[in-house]
Amino acid sequence: MSSQEFVKIAISQYTIHGNAQKATAMSAYMRNLFPYLGINRPQRDVINKELFSLIKGVVNEGFIIESVSLLWQKEEREYQYLALDLMVKYVSKLTPSVLPIILDLAQQKAWWDSIDLLATKIIGKLVEKYPVLKETMDELSVHDNNWLKRIAILHQISYKHHTETTRLFRYCLINAHHTDFFIRKAIGWALREYSKTNALAVREFVQQNQDILSNLSKKEALKRIG
Secondary structure, three states, X not given: OOHHHHHHHHHXXXXXXXXXXXXXXXXXXXXXXXXXXXXXXXXXXXXXXXXXXXXXXXXXXXXXXXXXXXXXXXXXXXXXHHHHXXXXXXXXXXXXXHHHHHHHHHOOOOOHHHHHHHHHHHHHHHHHHOHHHHHHHHHHOOOOOHHHHHHHHHOXXXXXXXXXXXXXXXXHHHOOOOOOHHHHHHHHHHHHHHHOOOHHHHHHHHHHXXXXXXXXXXXXXXXXXX
């Protein structure tokens, strides 16, 4: 099965399960930034299980990226979710060569829902597997695009004991004065998650930089440890 055939079948299945009433509510929740088909997460999981069963044995990096690129062009937000789910499921098949493509897509139709999944479950996994990509994260941490900055700040969020504390704290300080809500929230979220692994380090970091970090970042960072 080609990527074009897979996407064609996916569109057919998603269209069948659309719900106009749910679509209106889902779009409103996302500030009407995107149209929706009206398929919630549990429904998508069921549909995706069937779709992914069709491509066993044919999935490689090229298939993934071609499918993702086609799905990203679709207007309805569920197709971007499908693209993200496809990458999450087969992230082990991705190599550093696809990162520029993923980052380009990240800036298209960007909102927290797509950015956070890309950062934590796709790009973060790639960087962990291929340390050479840390340099790219360093570049993103000071990028003009706020969504790319958020990716850099959040990419280590699942690393736990493997978190590079120095890099995490550096990204937080670089962007501490940023006025964007999503950057401030990302700093707090990244620190909060790391506090589950190293509460002392996070508490000391916040205390030492309490005049630099925003109130939102500090509140989020200390939510688990007080």
